[in-house]
Amino acid sequence: MQHGKYRFVAGFLVTPLALYAIFVIWPFIQAIYYSFTDWTGLSPEFAMVGFKNYTKLFSDPLFWKSFQHSVLFVILLPLVTLSLALFFSFMLNVGGRQRKDAAISGVRGAEFYKIAYFFPQVLSIAIVALLFQFAYNPRQGALNGFLQALGVSDPPEWLGDPKWALWCVMAVLVWSTVGFFVVLFSAGMSSIPRDFYEAALLDGASRVTTFFRITLPLLWDTVQSGWVYMGIMALGAEAFATVQIMTVGPGGPADSTIVMPLYVYQKAFHDGQAAYATTIGVALLFVTLLFAAIVMRLGRRERLEY
Incomplete structure (x- = not known):
């Protein structure tokens, strides 16, 4: 049987x-195999070159610059996005004023706010990037127009300034993804029994205490999964599409926004170095796996059930 x-x-x-x-x-196996060749991507003929591409990788300053920017993405994007999403979802579900019919409630109009936060998810990342590219325009953009109306005589050039360009791209990614996690965390919070919050408030706990002692521990598995998802997104197609569409070059100015996925694309399709591009892709794969392993290891804790 x-x-x-x-x-x-x-x-x-x-x-x-x-x-x-x-x-x-x-x-994946093919990419690792081609990383040991001199394949151009344009011809079916190639030869094995051993570790030559990896030696070139470690001595490539532009690769290390793209690596640095990708690591910055993978650290800051999940941190900022998930923190904002947790704050907004907590306020929507638990942060309202005490009412006669319930000691714990969300803010009024919470369902409308969830729809408003989630709206960017309906738009393609390409559309979002184009919209913000227009908004960041130093002459006709809405952002500088608003700053000038407030009396700022010399606003930044945003995407044209190496000091601001990378932060502008990161802001777009945060804006476009925070709504998804607001809805995700709200669904998780709505399943937490209200009795837990009411008992904590009766014992004199503040809203901040209830968040760190009740909400976050019971929502930890969802937060951990969201952190991994955000990290993979920051190292993958979302970051590539945003930088590719919004920045000059793309990847500029002065390579200030170059990230690893974009560098793979440039080497494969602009420079005809497909084998070297797959080598960068293999490095990107190991960075992604390392990030996921670190998050899962550091976030490991005893599972709480209710």
């Missing part, structure tokens, strides 16, 4: 596992 059960389960798993191996695992 047990033998038949395992055959039945294996029959369902073999097809999805085969598709996963073909479309996910095999491209």
